[in-house]
Amino acid sequence: MGSPADDTGRSIKETQHEVSISRDYYLGATEVTQAQYAKVMGKNPSYFQGEMIQGDSSNHPVEMIAWEDAVEFCRRLSERPAEKAAGRVYRLPTETEWGICLPCRS
Numbered sequence: 564m565g566s567p568a569d570d571t572g573r574s575i576k577e578t579q580h581e582v583s584i585s586r587d588y589y590l591g592a593t594e595v596t597q598a599q600y601a602k603v604m605g606k607n608p609s610y611f612q613g614e615m616i617q618g619d620s621s622n623h624p625v626e627m628i629a630w631e632d633a634v635e636f637c638r639r640l641s642e643r644p645a646e647k648a649a650g651r652v653y654r655l656p657t658e659t660e661w662g663i664c665l666p667c668r669s
Contacts, residue, residue, distance in 0.1 A: 568584060582659050590656060594624035595636070603639050607630070630655075 565579035578660035598621035601607040610627045628636075637653040640646060646653070 564662065580625075584659065584663065588656070588660055596622050597625045600621065600625040600628075600636060603636055603643070604632075 564582050566573040566577040570575060570577070597607045597609050597612060600609075601621075607625065608627050609620065609623070609625050611623060616623070633655055639657060640653045641651065
């Protein structure tokens with residue numbers, strides 16, 4: 564993780580270092596859709612819906628949400644009875660987890 568010392572715009576907090584992932588984790592195969600978000604949160608804050616796209620946007624990714632909204636979505640999804648019964652807990656990936664998975668997203 565981090566940036567090489569000669570990287571343009573590098574900050575002092577970006578010293579390169581090795582990291583390890585000590586336990587398994589999973590990422591969703593797709594982005595959270597507007598329909599999924601609305602089902603859990605009771606609203607769809609997305610800008611690109613309805614007349615903006617001239618059709619049904621339910622399967623489009625949700626957008627126009629803050630980090631705090633994404634965390635709240637994960638918390639509420641984790642609290643749903645079916646998810647609790649299955650032992651699933653949702654959260655946002657760490658920077659390390661996200662960075663490792665980026666090469667997989669082709």
